[in-house]
């Protein structure tokens with residue numbers, strides 16, 4: 508499938524998400540709207556990073572666009588689904604699939620686009636923001652604190668505080684847009700100078 512970093516066998520997120528993806532077969536690999544928006548921007552040459560990628564239609568879209576993609580997830584089931592679909596579409600050579608926990612994974616290069624949808628960890632955000640190339644794009648979507656009204660068991664540390672993530676961007680980023688989306692989520696697209 509790809510490279511595995513660290514010992515993930517009993518990782519609770521791996522077990523939880525592997526179980527969720529167990530009956531994923533047959534679903535469409537739809538790109539996230541942030542991937543559509545980011546890839547439509549004037550971007551530098553360079554690869555795309557998709558964090559907490561899942562069976563990512565966004566990674567497939569970027570690869571179809573001719574970009575190299577690094578896709579990271581703690582779920583090996585998700586990465587296997589992505590692997591298979593990428594082979595079917597003839598873009599597998601453009602994908603680097605990394606089976607890792609984002610708490611410990613570190614970017615070793617820079618990317619024209621960094622995407623993360625459906626995952627929030629402030630330390631991960633702060634650790635990866637510097638991996639966006641000059642003139643590159645950063646797209647992020649995650650639950651806000653409001654989502655806890657409907658989902659009281661959602662841990663607060665998985666949720667964006669008011670103004671985040673835009674409020675956490677270094678000064679050389681400009682927010683293209685940040686908006687609330689249905690389901691108690693916030694979506695941000697930003698560009699580095």
Ligand SMILES: C[S@@+](CC[C@H](N)C(=O)[O-])C[C@H]1O[C@@H](n2cnc3c(N)ncnc32)[C@H](O)[C@@H]1O
Pocket residue numbers: 520524525539558559560561562563579580581582585607608609610623624625626
């Ligand atoms: C809500 S899904 C989002 C998937 C995809 N990005 C999307 O927008 O459809 C959350 C993803 O985060 C991954 N994930 C959860 N905890 C993780 C961790 N600690 N390290 C890496 N990936 C993680 C899960 O395996 C799952 O694929």
